[in-house]
Amino acid sequence: MAGDTAPHAPTRTLEPAPLAGAPAPGAGGGNGDAPAATSGRARATRSADVVQTRASLIALAVLVVVFAAISPQFRTAGNLQQIIDAAAVLAVLATGITFVLMLGAIDLSLPGVIGACAMTVSLLVANSRNTQDLGLLGIALTILLGAAFGLLSGVLSTRLRIPTFMTTLGMSAIGLGIATILFAGVRPVVLDESLGAWASHRIAGFTVMSLIAVAAVALGWAIQRWTRIGRYAAAIGGAEDIVLLSGVPVARYKTLAFGVAGAFYGLGAVMLTARLGSGVVEAGAGTDFAAITAAVIGGTLLSGGRGGVLQSMIGVLALTVLANGLILTGVSPYVQQAVQGVIVVLAVAVATWPVRRRLGVVK
Amino acid sequence: MAARMNRSRGTALIGSVVVALALSACGESSAEAEGEGSGSTGACAPEDVTLVGQVRNQTNPYEAAWLEGGDAFAESVGLEQQKLTYDGDSQQQQEQIRQVLASGDASCTVINALPNGDSDTTPIVNAADGADAWLVTQWNKPADLDPTAYDRWVAHLTYDGVESGYQIAKALFEEMGGSGGVIALQGILDTAAAQDRFLGLQKALEEYPDITLLDDQTADFDRATALEVTRTLLTQHGEEVGGIWAANDDMALGAVQALEAAGVDGVAVAGIDAVPEALEAIADGSMTATVSSDGPWQGAVGLAMGYCAATGELDVASIDAEDRAFFAEQFLITEDNVGEFSDPQLDMSEFDCDSLFSRATGPIAAS
Numbered sequence A: 001m002a003g004d005t006a007p008h009a010p011t012r013t014l015e016p017a018p019l020a021g022a023p024a025p026g027a028g029g030g031n032g033d034a035p036a037a038t039s040g041r042a043r044a045t046r047s048a049d050v051v052q053t054r055a056s057l058i059a060l061a062v063l064v065v066v067f068a069a070i071s072p073q074f075r076t077a078g079n080l081q082q083i084i085d086a087a088a089v090l091a092v093l094a095t096g097i098t099f100v101l102m103l104g105a106i107d108l109s110l111p112g113v114i115g116a117c118a119m120t121v122s123l124l125v126a127n128s129r130n131t132q133d134l135g136l137l138g139i140a141l142t143i144l145l146g147a148a149f150g151l152l153s154g155v156l157s158t159r160l161r162i163p164t165f166m167t168t169l170g171m172s173a174i175g176l177g178i179a180t181i182l183f184a185g186v187r188p189v190v191l192d193e194s195l196g197a198w199a200s201h202r203i204a205g206f207t208v209m210s211l212i213a214v215a216a217v218a219l220g221w222a223i224q225r226w227t228r229i230g231r232y233a234a235a236i237g238g239a240e241d242i243v244l245l246s247g248v249p250v251a252r253y254k255t256l257a258f259g260v261a262g263a264f265y266g267l268g269a270v271m272l273t274a275r276l277g278s279g280v281v282e283a284g285a286g287t288d289f290a291a292i293t294a295a296v297i298g299g300t301l302l303s304g305g306r307g308g309v310l311q312s313m314i315g316v317l318a319l320t321v322l323a324n325g326l327i328l329t330g331v332s333p334y335v336q337q338a339v340q341g342v343i344v345v346l347a348v349a350v351a352t353w354p355v356r357r358r359l360g361v362v363k
Numbered sequence B: 001m002a003a004r005m006n007r008s009r010g011t012a013l014i015g016s017v018v019v020a021l022a023l024s025a026c027g028e029s030s031a032e033a034e035g036e037g038s039g040s041t042g043a044c045a046p047e048d049v050t051l052v053g054q055v056r057n058q059t060n061p062y063e064a065a066w067l068e069g070g071d072a073f074a075e076s077v078g079l080e081q082q083k084l085t086y087d088g089d090s091q092q093q094q095e096q097i098r099q100v101l102a103s104g105d106a107s108c109t110v111i112n113a114l115p116n117g118d119s120d121t122t123p124i125v126n127a128a129d130g131a132d133a134w135l136v137t138q139w140n141k142p143a144d145l146d147p148t149a150y151d152r153w154v155a156h157l158t159y160d161g162v163e164s165g166y167q168i169a170k171a172l173f174e175e176m177g178g179s180g181g182v183i184a185l186q187g188i189l190d191t192a193a194a195q196d197r198f199l200g201l202q203k204a205l206e207e208y209p210d211i212t213l214l215d216d217q218t219a220d221f222d223r224a225t226a227l228e229v230t231r232t233l234l235t236q237h238g239e240e241v242g243g244i245w246a247a248n249d250d251m252a253l254g255a256v257q258a259l260e261a262a263g264v265d266g267v268a269v270a271g272i273d274a275v276p277e278a279l280e281a282i283a284d285g286s287m288t289a290t291v292s293s294d295g296p297w298q299g300a301v302g303l304a305m306g307y308c309a310a311t312g313e314l315d316v317a318s319i320d321a322e323d324r325a326f327f328a329e330q331f332l333i334t335e336d337n338v339g340e341f342s343d344p345q346l347d348m349s350e351f352d353c354d355s356l357f358s359r360a361t362g363p364i365a366a367s
Helices: A002-008 A016-021 A023-027 A034-070 A077-102 A110-124 A136-159 A164-183 A193-200 A208-226 A228-245 A250-276 A287-297 A309-328 A333-359 B002-025 B027-032 B061-076 B090-102 B118-130 B161-175 B192-207 B223-240 B249-262 B276-283 B295-310 B338-342
Strands: B050-055 B081-085 B109-113 B134-138 B153-158 B180-186 B211-218 B241-246 B268-270 B289-292 B325-328 B331-334 B360-363
Touching: A034 A309, A034 A333, A077 A110, A077 A208, A077 A228, A077 A250, A077 A287, A077 A309, A077 B223, A110 A136, A110 A164, A110 A250, A110 A287, A136 A164, A136 A250, A193 A208, A193 A250, A193 B249, A208 A228, A208 A250, A208 A309, A228 A250, A250 B223, A250 B249, A287 A309, A287 A333, A309 A333, A309 B223, A333 B211, B050 B061, B050 B090, B050 B295, B061 B081, B061 B295, B081 B090, B090 B109, B090 B118, B109 B118, B109 B295, B118 B134, B118 B153, B134 B295, B153 B295, B161 B192, B161 B241, B161 B268, B161 B289, B161 B331, B180 B192, B180 B223, B180 B249, B192 B211, B211 B223, B223 B241, B223 B249, B241 B249, B249 B268, B249 B276, B276 B289, B276 B331, B276 B338, B331 B338
Parallel strands: B050 B081, B050 B109, B109 B134, B134 B153, B153 B325, B180 B211, B180 B241, B241 B268
Antiparallel strands: B289 B331, B325 B360
16 A cells, blocks of 8 residues: 555655655565565656656747747846746746645636735735835735635635635635725725835846745745645645545645645735736736646646646746747737747647656546 | 715715706606607606616726716716626626616616627617617627617717827827837737727827837736736837837836836836826826726716606707717826816716717717
């Protein structure tokens, strides 16, 4: 049994630690050929992961090389900064959604959660609508609100056994409703200078927001790598029944994974609000699919169990480079959307090519 | 906010006096027409009229202002506006219309609707016509659907997008001193609004030979998209960019944000819609111009037209055919006149039954 679970072990990353850790269950698995066979399978899984990540990186590299060859503006330092800045929000959102996708669940709550959080933060910091001026505390409360949304999605899914597709879609509607009530017909303009500086102040050429995004992604990676929330998320996505049988409180860790994701959406909403300069209800429109696409290009499987925060970042960069490059290379806006769609499909195909046999039934 | 409410209540009060006088003046004539269920004049007692305002959603300042205008008018005639929002979902819009019409006798119901798209107007018109309800539609209508063929579809009004695009382009080019490079942020490309506004820009470009269009990109009428697109275009064209023409204010504001983030000064930006933030931006100099369709007026005038028709003060058949489907006046807002628009006040006299069409600038040209 332990041998069987090895390929589903919650350690699907590229880091050396899982390499050392994975054979352990196999080694404890019994006698004869079993340990060798099991560790061989574990190694195959790992190498598939590595190969797939390479494929995702190749897709990204191809995009970069092609655009750099066609457009001189693309290969400037200024444009690199621009790409990093542009990727910041999506990076934070994709970090969050990766936890949900690793579970094998889906999260469509982003537009609503982001809308509600964007209105909340813009009304809690110094703004044109009311006299609040909570500053950092307002930002922290907003991130907590995002986490609360996530926890609620998780509780509804695990306790009421509603598919996450439905709960998160409902959560999105609830969030948009709350956002619309908070909006009350007048957009709150953010007057808090430190929040405004996230988008305009630069340190070493990068906006404060980009640096916050890097820190957030690092934090997300650490949570995925070193906490039970992250490790169980991958394990649950790989084989929920087996994880349940081994005594892990699956419902609790699923809920927590949703909570972590929600907190990242909350931060993403704060960043979007800083960038847009005011609380916008529809700030999160379309982000759910952008984040999911980024994660999938990076090699996160929608069936769960595979992928990770760093892999998702490859997808984030690929999507950002694509949007940036199509403009800089002068592709007509009338065909841009179609071209973008084709390239995204190709990128996903390239990214999943090495493991396509292992995907089994695709629905 | 509170101050604004009080003021609008004040004007509403004056308006209601005006309407009350108007009503008492023609009270006898409507009494004669009583009992009529269809036809082009109504015979509803003012208090029996149901006013319905329907827009996509209340999450943007423009449509929120539209509904506020409708509220102000309703209050001025002692009624309440039933507010419907359908979230940009055509199915939901039709369903709401059906529900409104299904609740009993609809011959005193007035609907001021913003159809989701051109093709959504036909079923709305048919449903309203079938239920003898009074209907005013705005913005979207198929070119071949003509209100004059209906008794109770009072009017359709919209705005000439070519003119809006042209006006802000001219204001932008003047601000740039008549020469330099501009970038254009287009709306959702397959919408008539985006196409017409862009035509207006091209018309203005012909008149200003020293202005070059460096690039045109779509930003889907969306602020966040516009911000990203603008930043990328700034990377590409750098110092050459002297002006940014945006097909709506949200994109213009995104562009302003992008200029700020990139630390670029001295680029003129113009948009369309006159959302409150854009007005503030014009007042503080970060934007050059916008065009207002006057959302509160739109919300009020549609109800007023239906109300006047339902109460028999306006004979729909006698309305000039050119006014049944018309372009309404729009207003260019620049630094010079932004003060007048930053605190919009409805002039209730515009909703007297004999001045409802005062803002018509001409019939909608068949395209």
